[in-house]
Amino acid sequence: MVVEIQINNSSSAGARYLTWAPSPCRIRVTNPAGVPAPIVNLRISSTSAAGGGRVMVRERPTDAWANTILLHVPTNGTSVRFFTAGRFGSPSRNDRDVTIEARRGNTVVGSVRVMVRIRKNANALTSGERDRLVAAFAQLNNQGMGRFADFRDMHTAVSSSQAHGAKGFLPWHRAYLLDLERELQNIDASIALPYWRFDQPSPNIFTSQFFGVSDAMGTVSFSPTNPLQFWVTDGVPGINRRPFFNTANAPPGLRTEAQTIALGAVYPAFRTMEGNPHGSAHVSFGGVISSVPTAARDPLFFLLHCNVDRLWAKWQLQNGRFNPAVAASYDAAAAPIGHNLPDTMWPWNGVTGGTRPPTAPGGAMASSPCATAPGGQPQVQQMLDYHGSLNAASRMGFDYDDVAF
Amino acid sequence: MAKKRRVVKRSKSAKRKARAGVPTQSARAALAVATSPRNTVKERVAAMSAATLAVCDDDQGLQTMLNLLRDRDEPIKVRLAALASIQAASFSVVAFESCRSDYIATLRAVMTDPDPELRQRVLGLLAREKDAAAGKRLIDGLENPAKALVPPEKALQLLGYDPHADVYKIARRMVEKPPNEAARREALRLLAADANSKGVFEKILRDKTEAPEYRRISASALHAIAPDALQKLAREIVLDSSESEDVQATSLTAISQFGDEAKVSGDEALLKRVTRLKTAPSAKVKQTAKRLLTKYGR
Numbered sequence: 174m175v176v177e178i179q180i181n182n183s184s185s186a187g188a189r190y191l192t193w194a195p196s197p198c199r200i201r202v203t204n205p206a207g208v209p210a211p212i213v214n215l216r217i218s219s220t221s222a223a224g225g226g227r228v229m230v231r232e233r234p235t236d237a238w239a240n241t242i243l244l245h246v247p248t249n250g251t252s253v254r255f256f257t258a259g260r261f262g263s264p265s266r267n268d269r270d271v272t273i274e275a276r277r278g279n280t281v282v283g284s285v286r287v288m289v290r291i292r293k294n295a296n297a298l299t300s301g302e303r304d305r306l307v308a309a310f311a312q313l314n315n316q317g318m319g320r321f322a323d324f325r326d327m328h329t330a331v332s333s334s335q336a337h338g339a340k341g342f343l344p345w346h347r348a349y350l351l352d353l354e355r356e357l358q359n360i361d362a363s364i365a366l367p368y369w370r371f372d373q374p375s376p377n378i379f380t381s382q383f384f385g386v387s388d389a390m391g392t393v394s395f396s397p398t399n400p401l402q403f404w405v406t407d408g409v410p411g412i413n414r415r416p417f418f419n420t421a422n423a424p425p426g427l428r429t430e431a432q433t434i435a436l437g438a439v440y441p442a443f444r445t446m447e448g449n450p451h452g453s454a455h456v457s458f459g460g461v462i463s464s465v466p467t468a469a470r471d472p473l474f475f476l477l478h479c480n481v482d483r484l485w486a487k488w489q490l491q492n493g494r495f496n497p498a499v500a501a502s503y504d505a506a507a508a509p510i511g512h513n514l515p516d517t518m519w520p521w522n523g524v525t526g527g528t529r530p531p532t533a534p535g536g537a538m539a540s541s542p543c544a545t546a547p548g549g550q551p552q553v554q555q556m557l558d559y560h561g562s563l564n565a566a567s568r569m570g571f572d573y574d575d576v577a578f
Numbered sequence: 579m580a581k582k583r584r585v586v587k588r589s590k591s592a593k594r595k596a597r598a599g600v601p602t603q604s605a606r607a608a609l610a611v612a613t614s615p616r617n618t619v620k621e622r623v624a625a626m627s628a629a630t631l632a633v634c635d636d637d638q639g640l641q642t643m644l645n646l647l648r649d650r651d652e653p654i655k656v657r658l659a660a661l662a663s664i665q666a667a668s669f670s671v672v673a674f675e676s677c678r679s680d681y682i683a684t685l686r687a688v689m690t691d692p693d694p695e696l697r698q699r700v701l702g703l704l705a706r707e708k709d710a711a712a713g714k715r716l717i718d719g720l721e722n723p724a725k726a727l728v729p730p731e732k733a734l735q736l737l738g739y740d741p742h743a744d745v746y747k748i749a750r751r752m753v754e755k756p757p758n759e760a761a762r763r764e765a766l767r768l769l770a771a772d773a774n775s776k777g778v779f780e781k782i783l784r785d786k787t788e789a790p791e792y793r794r795i796s797a798s799a800l801h802a803i804a805p806d807a808l809q810k811l812a813r814e815i816v817l818d819s820s821e822s823e824d825v826q827a828t829s830l831t832a833i834s835q836f837g838d839e840a841k842v843s844g845d846e847a848l849l850k851r852v853t854r855l856k857t858a859p860s861a862k863v864k865q866t867a868k869r870l871l872t873k874y875g876r
Contacts, residue, residue, distance in 0.1 A: 397826075
């Protein structure tokens with residue numbers, strides 16, 4: 174007999190990526206040969222490569238997670254639902270380094286290889302994870318004329334009011350990172366955007382193999398093996414980034430993670446992190462990353478913002494702030510369009526002119542084979558429940574290594 | 579010196595924000611500490627990062643910081659910290675927009691400051707805003723070193739934020755007759771935005787007497803302005819057993835990452851050579867050769 178296992182309710186190999194949030198799965202018998210009974214008992218379990226990711230399974234949403242479950246699957250081809258999720262603390266290191274198996278007795282009758290794809294601390298990536306990331310970034314940039322040009326054009330002085338200086342700062346950047354991450358995944362599905370934990374020393378990020386080494390003038394150099402040596406933005410090759418701190422240490426004067434999360438349990442208090450640590454992290458360098466109109470020209474920008482988003486996610490978890498209907502999760506005060514809960518966000522909504530910028534680069538939010546949320550034209554309110562804590566359908570397909578479901 | 583506590587009168591806006599939970603009061607207190615000469619330099623610098631929110635809270639906060647930035651009698655560490663705090667506030671653009679013209683005017687006033695670090699940072703900010711006045715001062719300094727506000731290599735780097743024909747002309751001259759090695763390097767980087775400089779880069783990339791650093795910059799430049807020319811030269815470099823390992827690794831990276839897959843997979847001479855390079859003594863060449871072969875299933 175043969176069975177098919179669908180991850181994220183899809184037969185597509187591109188959907189075989191998990192986070193800490195439950196992923197809906199299905200199993201069905203595709204060839205019942207050798208099984209005369211109408212129902213067959215199948216045990217679902219997993220095996221992991223050494224140091225690889227680990228997963229958990231359960232039959233119903235309310236069941237406890239387990240290493241194995243027993244499913245009663247009809248042999249007529251009708252599928253049976255179950256759920257799987259990455260085990261918190263055990264993300265994958267390589268693409269599809271976990272195998273989910275279905276066994277009848279001791280015989281494996283079906284299996285799929287999956288990855289627990291999680292956003293990690295960039296300073297702690299393996300060399301393989303690092304190299305895949307820079308290769309995907311370089312491909313996305315592709316002579317400054319690849320899809321990255323849209324991301325560069327989304328974050329400019331003209332469009333800044335859509336993304337900064339008001340309560341939509343955090344939701345907008347969450348959508349921005351997700352869109353970029355999905356485009357990177359279209360190049361290499363194993364990529365999860367890592368974060369630069371700017372309140373901790375991160376010497377492994379500022380190397381010639383990764384995000385480059387700055388000279389005294391701020392000209393960044395790369396190893397001959399690093400494809401980021403071909404980085405081009407605005408028609409100009411290279412990156413200028415002059416750290417005002419020793420890159421073996423963290424920049425001084427930035428709020429720590431604990432201080433940031435302690436800013437307050439209500440959103441208006443927490444979002445003041447837009448100044449420190451966010452703004453302070455940007456200006457801990459000279460060069461493109463330190464000015465709004467040019468900041469997105471430096472790929473480090475996305476790691477910095479990934480940490481900003483991680484801090485928000487951690488604050489959300491600690492304070493239970495995933496529900497936009499709960500006042501403390503957001504800010505009820507009047508704000509410009511694009512910053513209020515029901516507003517759609519530029520540029521994904523395609524709206525131009527008037528109170529929006531004159532152009533909307535990039536089109537709709539990239540889709541993912543792993544999750545349907547937040548859709549092509551996300552609203553501010555959709556960005557809060559990012560891993561489906563309240564509503565499983567809100568799950569966007571990303572998680573952080575130190576923020577549990 | 580003992581820290582002096584000040585009672586800060588709160589505006590209506592501050593009261594509104596305080597009700598909403600925004601810690602405006604602490605930011606204003608930090609601003610008071612940061613701007614008071616009664617406090618030590620260390621205390622003032624430490625307070626600056628916490629004062630960012632107050633910078634745009636009202637016009638007074640910004641003006642206080644801009645005055646401090648302009649004031650040559652203030653300690654330079656305090657002025658640099660004030661600049662960083664204003665910059666951090668600029669990332670909150672909705673609030674900052676109303677202050678932008680004063681901000682730019684102050685930066686223009688400070689770009690000729692006697693302190694070289696402050697001057698350089700301010701010129702960098704103006705260059706990234708594509709400020710014409712700053713651009714003119716940078717070009718003037720390259721034409722007449724006596725007027726230079728920053729070293730030529732820094733001026734070239736900053737002019738790269740808004741490259742145009744006048745700047746390319748100077749950069750070409752600097753490539754031929756550079757005042758120093760760093761200036762030549764930055765001139766090359768700047769020219770990499772100029773499609774008319776393709777010949778310059780082809781010549782340098784071919785020239786084995788040029789330093790590998792310049793040849794690698796030339797490879798990056800060609801990738802931007804003439805990618806087909808880079809792929810052709812990269813292939814020649816990989817096939818040449820007398821080539822520099824750094825330039826060869828860069829060439830392998832270019833082919834592996836950006837080469838035409840149909841062309842590369844059908845190029846038996848190239849793939850045979852890369853297979854040999856898989857066991858090259860250079861770790862960089864070995865790594866890039868392996869990566870290319872893996873991509874092409876070899």
